[in-house]
Amino acid sequence: xxxxxxxxxAQRTQKMGSSAIRELLKLTELPDIISFAGGLPAPEVxxxxxxxxxxxxxxxxxxxxSLQYGxxxxxRPLKEMxxxxxxxxxxxxxxxxxxxxxxxxxxxxxxxxxxxxxxDRILVESPTYLGALQAWSAYGAEYVTVPMDEHGMITxxxxxxxxxxxxxxYVLPNxxxxxxxxxxxxxxxxxxxxxxxxxxxxxxxDPYGQLRYEGEHLPAxxxxxxxxxxxxxxxxxxxxxxxxxxxxxxxxxxxxxxxxAPPEVIEKLVQAKQGSDLHTSTFNQIVSYEASxxxxxxxxxxLIKDVYKERRDxxxxxxxxxxxxxxxxxxxxxxxxxxVKMPENLNAAEVxxxxxxxxxxxxxxxxxxxxxxxHNTFRLNFSNAHPDRIREGISRLGHVLSRYMGESTLT
Numbered sequence: 001x002x003x004x005x006x007x008x009x010a011q012r013t014q015k016m017g018s019s020a021i022r023e024l025l026k027l028t029e030l031p032d033i034i035s036f037a038g039g040l041p042a043p044e045v046x047x048x049x050x051x052x053x054x055x056x057x058x059x060x061x062x063x064x065x066s067l068q069y070g071x072x073x074x075x076r077p078l079k080e081m082x083x084x085x086x087x088x089x090x091x092x093x094x095x096x097x098x099x100x101x102x103x104x105x106x107x108x109x110x111x112x113x114x115x116x117x118x119x120d121r122i123l124v125e126s127p128t129y130l131g132a133l134q135a136w137s138a139y140g141a142e143y144v145t146v147p148m149d150e151h152g153m154i155t156x157x158x159x160x161x162x163x164x165x166x167x168x169x170y171v172l173p174n175x176x177x178x179x180x181x182x183x184x185x186x187x188x189x190x191x192x193x194x195x196x197x198x199x200x201x202x203x204x205x206d207p208y209g210q211l212r213y214e215g216e217h218l219p220a221x222x223x224x225x226x227x228x229x230x231x232x233x234x235x236x237x238x239x240x241x242x243x244x245x246x247x248x249x250x251x252x253x254x255x256x257x258x259x260x261a262p263p264e265v266i267e268k269l270v271q272a273k274q275g276s277d278l279h280t281s282t283f284n285q286i287v288s289y290e291a292s293x294x295x296x297x298x299x300x301x302x303l304i305k306d307v308y309k310e311r312r313d314x315x316x317x318x319x320x321x322x323x324x325x326x327x328x329x330x331x332x333x334x335x336x337x338x339x340v341k342m343p344e345n346l347n348a349a350e351v352x353x354x355x356x357x358x359x360x361x362x363x364x365x366x367x368x369x370x371x372x373x374x375h376n377t378f379r380l381n382f383s384n385a386h387p388d389r390i391r392e393g394i395s396r397l398g399h400v401l402s403r404y405m406g407e408s409t410l411t
Contacts, residue, residue, distance in 0.1 A: 103256070153187060339380075
């Protein structure tokens with residue numbers, strides 16, 4: 001239905017759409033539904049005591065500063081802490097390489113703001129993170145895709161995609177959202193080589209990298225890129241823009257994330273952020289820093305990993321027990337998600353309707369494919385639900401899938 005406002009919106013709003021996940025979460029908030037839909041951390045591991053103590057301490061000792069405007073670049077002690085943490089992984093940076101953002105979604109939006117002109121091609125994995133597509137489509141981005149397998153982006157197919165002239169490459173190398181797979185070290189090196197050869201920058205999105213439950217840590221793409229070039233002492237000048245977040249290692253409600261990039265890129269991002277929100281919440285930054293310092297963050301991440309590993313293992317075992325033959329899924333070494341593939345003749349959106357009737361929910365896979373496809377795939381989250389609900393929810397979903405698989409073999 002037409003409204004008086006329809007002709008007043010900017011043309012870019014025609015490219016905007018609601019997040020399929022956010023819309024689904026409205027439905028799955030009902031208490032009797034077991035939801036594996038959202039990428040939600042477990043609220044039981046939120047560090048309530050640490051935040052409570054930090055809030056009191058900050059308000060008592062530097063209350064006026066914490067409630068005042070701050071610099072766009074971010075609270076310097078927090079940036080220094082991030083720089084120290086990054087140095088553990090053999091990447092020397094300074095606070096000038098870091099911008100604090102209001103969640104990693106803002107980081108993606110700001111990157112779109114400074115890099116994307118209408119019609120620019122962005123090279124992405126297929127499937128890829130839905131939030132990035134939502135952020136960049138508003139700026140008129142078009143997409144070039146590279147398929148994935150159990151080792152991440154298939155770099156043998158990357159060169160053909162690079163010949164189309166993309167503005168940048170977007171990659172989630174660790175426990176990718178939505179697939180849960182990890183980009184192998186050989187493919188990371190090949191990605192860097194080809195990106196450098198074609199003069200295309202890389203945006204590395206790494207919200208889950210610290211949540212590894214098995215296997216060896218793999219160096220970030222930015223770390224590997226840094227080793228291939230000369231930098232200005234402790235100042236990174238390479239071809240990679242790196243983003244990460246406190247949402248998965250502290251709490252998502254604080255809306256804190258960061259970007260690491262060459263200083264000239266940070267300067268442009270700062271200008272873009274000034275037009276968006278001036279700066280990220282001063283209070284949230286200072287309290288999060290106070291809660292995290294002194295080794296607390298490392299201890300807390302260790303706790304999170306123990307909880308999530310148990311839930312991942314339980315979900316994998318339950319899927320082995322309840323899912324019918326012909327349904328396959330990934331076995332993530334970390335992160336929050338596993339990715340399920342059904343036979344081609346099944347549609348996850350239709351299966352979801354029945355699943356909701358059985359009081360269990362997931363996210364259909366097709367919205368994660370920018371050029372279409374993926375109708376027979378869906379994403380499951382294992383971090384949020386209690387173990388007893390994981391077992392029961394997978395049992396319910398297994399019955400739904402068995403029903404569809406039985407019907408498909410009869411037709």
